[in-house]
Amino acid sequence: MIEVCWYPDVPAEIKAVAEPLIHRYLHLLPPWVKWLRVYYQDSGSAFINVQYRYRELKLTVAAGLLLGDEEFRRNTFLHEFAHAYTAPISDTATTSMRIALGEDHNALKIAEEAMDAVMESMTEDLATLFAKFN
Numbered sequence: 001m002i003e004v005c006w007y008p009d010v011p012a013e014i015k016a017v018a019e020p021l022i023h024r025y026l027h028l029l030p031p032w033v034k035w036l037r038v039y040y041q042d043s044g045s046a047f048i049n050v051q052y053r054y055r056e057l058k059l060t061v062a063a064g065l066l067l068g069d070e071e072f073r074r075n076t077f078l079h080e081f082a083h084a085y086t087a088p089i090s091d092t093a094t095t096s097m098r099i100a101l102g103e104d105h106n107a108l109k110i111a112e113e114a115m116d117a118v119m120e121s122m123t124e125d126l127a128t129l130f131a132k133f134n
């Protein structure tokens, strides 16, 4: 059971479009997720901060959600939820790269950019799969 906590600064009009979608797709989150905390910010549409160690997701919803249609909002949440699967892998790989590459900042920058690109692509592939079967 995932506990969803809405912070009071989420505007009612954003919550009205986000809440049904979040609850509709909650079952797609990995079983390690115990808490989903929902925050608000003015810019962008949504992003997620994955705290695997604490079994927690911090989802930030934003005013940009109101600019898109229902499909845009659905795909946005499916993508952010897919990060719950890919972020622990990405975080572990990034930590390992930092230890292995040490002070070689140029190599680290190249490796991190390559990692970000492939992880974002994998996240979107997973989100597409979610959309296909849900």
Ligand SMILES: [Zn+2]
Pocket: 079, 083, 120, 123
């Ligand atoms: Zn992403």
